[in-house]
Amino acid sequence: MPDPLLLPMADQPTAERADAARNREALLCAARRLVEEQGVAAVTMEAVAAAAGVGKGTVFRRFDSREGLMAAVLDFSETAWQASVISGPPPLGPGPDPWERLLAFGRSRLESTLVHADLIRAAGASGSRAAGAYSFAAMHVRHLLDSLGVDGDLPILATALLAPLEIPILDQQLHSDGFDVERLLAGWEDLARRITGHA
């Protein structure tokens, strides 16, 4: 019988077994290498499995699907970006002027999305949103809007601001419509001005 004094520790429901954790790490590592050496298209589940020295079934057990694996790879880069938004230097990081911060956010988000475009596309539905109720970006924008004294349905307005920066919309504008990045950025800042009512 387990000691009842040890039970209330309430660690996570069931931790990951040692071999499982090791394999997860090896797989993520192999996937990252494949992405940067041969591009996203070359990242086959079988290739990743082989590169990590495990069976194909294991990849699926750890990441559910190719999209899940891509999302995990993406998360790696994404986390660094989030950190610079939360605690980096102004104007992107915390600073006195929310408006400047919003502009910096838009520019940074646009760049970051374009850099990881292939990965985001490959991550499918998991490419844009995080695990929690709101994605990090939505929460942040909502917060900035609040700081700017905007009133209205802030979660919805935040989405309206983020939507034109999502990959499907960017793809259309850049590749079908032929707009260039400068124009998109200027347009986005205009949109932000109209939504916030900022001078």
Add this chain to the structure above:
Amino acid sequence: MPDPLLLPMADQPTAERADAARNREALLCAARRLVEEQGVAAVTMEAVAAAAGVGKGTVFRRFDSREGLMAAVLDFSETAWQASVISGPPPLGPGPDPWERLLAFGRSRLESTLVHADLIRAAGASGSRAAGAYSFAAMHVRHLLDSLGVDGDLPILATALLAPLEIPILDQQLHSDGFDVERLLAGWEDLARRITGHA
């Protein structure tokens, strides 16, 4: 030697051969039936080919890919909707008040997108945009914005208005964030008000 007097007629480069046209029709027909009887997921290229009584290769020859086929099926419904926007009854169709028309457009577009959601997802990148330089919807919104006297980069502003009505964004808001359709619609109208500067 071909008669030079007949050459300058300049009909379309090369018309579709009779059997090809017949098969295209049969395939589209079969695909539509499969969609409405068994859902989009059941629409396999092989299934469509079998239902139309042709070989699998023919389906690809006519529609390039599954996405292409889906886009063709979608186009069928889409055309009817476009007609009602162009020449239907107000407020969606032509009328005296562009603002009311814009609101009607948003509502109608949202509904239509949700109704065909599965098909649009299956049509991938071809799901949202048309063949020409601008999709029909973008052109229409751009025109309405112009009628309302909005100034700025109208193509970009039109995209900003359409982006929150695209499937990926709707999916996130409806399924991850848990917003309901009423709220999305109210939010969109607010967005339209802010963008146009309408009272």
Add this chain to the structure above:
DNA sequence: AATGAAAACGGACCGCGGTCCGTTTGGCTC
């Protein structure tokens, strides 16, 4: 009607994402 070349056809074939299930392994308890 005969003919010849371009276009269309069909189905075998390939690669990849995803599943299944018999086998192995890690980490408990005694």
Add this chain to the structure above:
DNA sequence: GAGCCAAACGGACCGCGGTCCGTTTTCATT
């Protein structure tokens, strides 16, 4: 350390999207 069970493993297997290429059909020309 022995023994047990849940968890993890691995690779054969399946279905589908997409390609390829030898065969058939259409149609313009004569």
